Amino acid sequence: MKRFMRNGCATGLVLLALLVVSVLTARLGLYPFLARQAPVATDTLVIEGWLSDPVLAQLDSWLATNAIKRIYTTGGPLETGSYLIAWTNYADLTRARLIQLGYDQRYELTAVPAPKVRRDRTRESARALRAVWPLERGAFNLVSEGPHTRRSxxxxxxxxxxxxxxxxxxxxxxxxxxxxxxxxxxxxxxVLTETFGYIYDRLFGAP
Structure with a gap:
């Protein structure tokens, strides 16, 4: 009985230690891993069209210090309110937002709408962009939000x-x-949703 209690206590301490390590790892390293910040040298941006106005506005400071010539906007059909406005998809809507901000005076803007799908919407947006991508362009930076960035x-x-x-x-x-x-x-x-989504993609998504 005493041996069982000692073994049980030891197991409990090990599990507690693993829990503490896991929590510390998550707090210190999970968000930076998911919010992948790794731009490459290129004059082309691709913006996910679902980004909110306040988040999209952050791009100004980055553009001020980088030589960008062209911007693509991506995204599928709007889920709400498309019959109230002139745009029916996130790609065209975000291009219009950028024009309103004066981006068309500085950059070449191209919207690339994606068709409606029930799953893998980001991948479908990537396929739509790939279909019109010029062969001579060998790089671009994808703009996304926070922990969704790595999956995108x-x-x-x-x-x-x-x-x-x-x-x-x-x-x-x-x-x-x-x-x-x-x-x-x-x-x-x-963060937890994106974590489980990333794990699912790695295990069951496209290779």
Missing amino acids: WRAFQQVFGDGVEVGSIALVPEAYDARDWWTCSEGLRT
């Missing part, structure tokens, strides 16, 4: 293959503090 980057890199280098720019979420994401329900939900 992976989907685009897989669709484009080794012939095109895909970098990534992770803009900061507005709904929570990225430095303390675990202290906010929205941050915790988003």
